[in-house]
Amino acid sequence: MPRHIPQTTSLTLEPHQVIIKPLVTEKGVHKSTRNNAYTFEINKLATKEDVRRAVEKLFDVKVVKVATQNRKGKFRRTRFRLGRTADWKKAIVTLDEEHRIDFF
Helix, strand or coil: CCCCCCCCCCCCCCHHHHEEEECCCHHHHHHHHHHCEEEEEECCCCCHHHHHHHHHHHHCCCEEEEEEEEECCCEEEECCEEEECCCEEEEEEEECCCCCCCCC
C-alpha cells in the first residue's frame, strides 16, 4: 500500500534544498538540445512552484513549464540479500527559448 506524504503549506524549502542534482543522461541531453528541457532529481516534498522558483533563482533563467514524476524504487539483489532502492521525485523543466543551462 503506497504511503501518502501530506503536503503542508507552512513548509517552505530553500532553492538549494529543492534541487538535489541534475540528471545528465543520454535521454536528458537529447531533450535539452531539442526541446530546451532539463531534468532534475528534486526533494519529495517540493511542488512544481517550488521547482520553478528554485531553477529560476539558481540558474538565472526563465521557466516556461514544469512536469514532475514520482519514481518508485527498484528491487536489487546483492549475493543472497534482496534490497530496494529509495523512491525519488523527478522534475522536467522546460525553459524559454533564449535561455540555456550548461552542465558541462
